[in-house]
Amino acid sequence: MSTELLAALTVFVLAILCGFAVISKVPATLHTPLMSGANSIHGIVLVGSMVIAASATDPLSQILSFVAVAFATMNVVGGYVVTDRMLQMFKRKPAAPKPAAAGAGEAPKA
């Protein structure tokens, strides 16, 4: 086993543990935006797609890498934009007019 592979495996395992730790604390309300946010992060595959496109010389390789770049960019751009749209909606609204004093239906939520 090469040193590079060992280093890569180390990074891999630590990143997995990191993912477990970060996610387990998220409240249910944010699960959908979170899934979408995580979805955009795997758009990092664009970096790999660019690297293979850079060294593509034969037509097959060029077609494959073109599709990969387009797919990955769609993942990145679309993912972040749609996540931002979802999260925008969680912005606190300037207190909608409430009849009657805060009653049983009100919860002090952050």
Added chain:
Amino acid sequence: MDALEAVVRLAWLVGAAGFVIGLMQMNSPATARNGNLLSAGGMAIAIGGTAVLLAARGEAGLTSWIIIVAGIALGGGLGLYTARTVKMTAMPQLVSLFNAVGGGAAALIAIDDYIRLANVQTFAPGNAIPLEISIPTVLDVVIGSITFTGSLIASGKLMGLIPGKPIRVPGGQLVTLALAAITAVAAMYLWLGNVSVPILFVIIAASLTFGVTMVLPIGGADMPVVISLLNSFTGTAVAMAGFVIGNDVLIIAGALVGASGAILTKLMADAMNRSVINIMIGGFGGGEGTVAAGGPEGGTVRSLGVDDAAIQLAYAQNVIIVPGYGLAVAQAQHAVRELAEQLESRGVNVSYAIHPVAGRMPGHMNVLLAEANVPYPQLREMEDINPEFERADVALVVGANDVTNPAARRSGTPVSGMPILDVDHARSIIVIKRSMGRGYAGIDNELYVNPKTGMLFADAKQGLADLVAAVKAL
């Protein structure tokens, strides 16, 4: 490693840190948006750094640059347009679509890499592709292909292009087993040191088919769990692509998403009291004859007119609205907000009880209602609101079914143990529902035969609109 490569690698590290901190900030509604922007910033740095590295190295010819720029323009344009224009109700299927293309890109990287290595091998025979490349290559191709077709099917089901109900694949489990066996044998062949592009394509074809047959038999209500699982798959595929081309940032980000997706999938499945394996096998509600064991059989259903319902609501003190899947399908979020505003203007306290799996994804109901300008503090989570049903004069159930079924409190029913909203504790209950049809669990809801319950048979949107008109007319 020269100075430039060091700088670019550091940029990738900054990007990876941005992803982790961004995800952490998405813990709370207050910082979530920042977190996403931070993550996007990290992504921009990582991609920009890559572009700089490629340019400085001069390895990429003009054609390569055209491919990269055109690909980014096409993919970016499509992504931006669809993400900007999609209706919030249609958002889960778009996320699934983005997941599909991400998985596809990851698979393509490994396919391209393998074909190149195989070409080299033709000219210099004897150089077998080492295991440390062939293992991640096969895993990337398998997982990426499954997630590509699986996510497309999931997206199609949510869009209504493919029927949402479970579709039995002829031969079902046998086909699945056969595909798995073909993939395993082909993978073994490659791992034993053989180099063969046709065999790789056998693996691709089997995996693409597997993705289809895996998702088709799963019902529409389970799609959130499936999409989340496939999201986790894509992360794993991207990490494998990182091993194939030796790129750390792909490994980090992919592993991060793989782990986060797995946790999220488990949380969602737990909230429905189901195991991920059960969902993937596609059982449940398939007429296993587990109808409400030991429960009160029969009972009469009381149908309620719009005017009666309007009077009950308008003269109540506390009303709790229970929105569900049916509300999301009927896109009735604006209608429900209108009704709530009408009631509030009459001095009624209105709040919404949000079950963790209400809608099509956890938190989806919150997003839909927030889009309709429902004030965030009115949205209450299950544990928080359950004690308050006792004090509610009316619980208005709109398109929610299994999550309100008291049968879940007993053992021996398909929904047993699932956390439910204590709707039956309210003084009276109004259910807006199109028919007496069963929910996803495939059992009758005992709530409907409760003497306190009145059924208002209507489409969620139409029923709510009628109620608004009736309340106004009072």
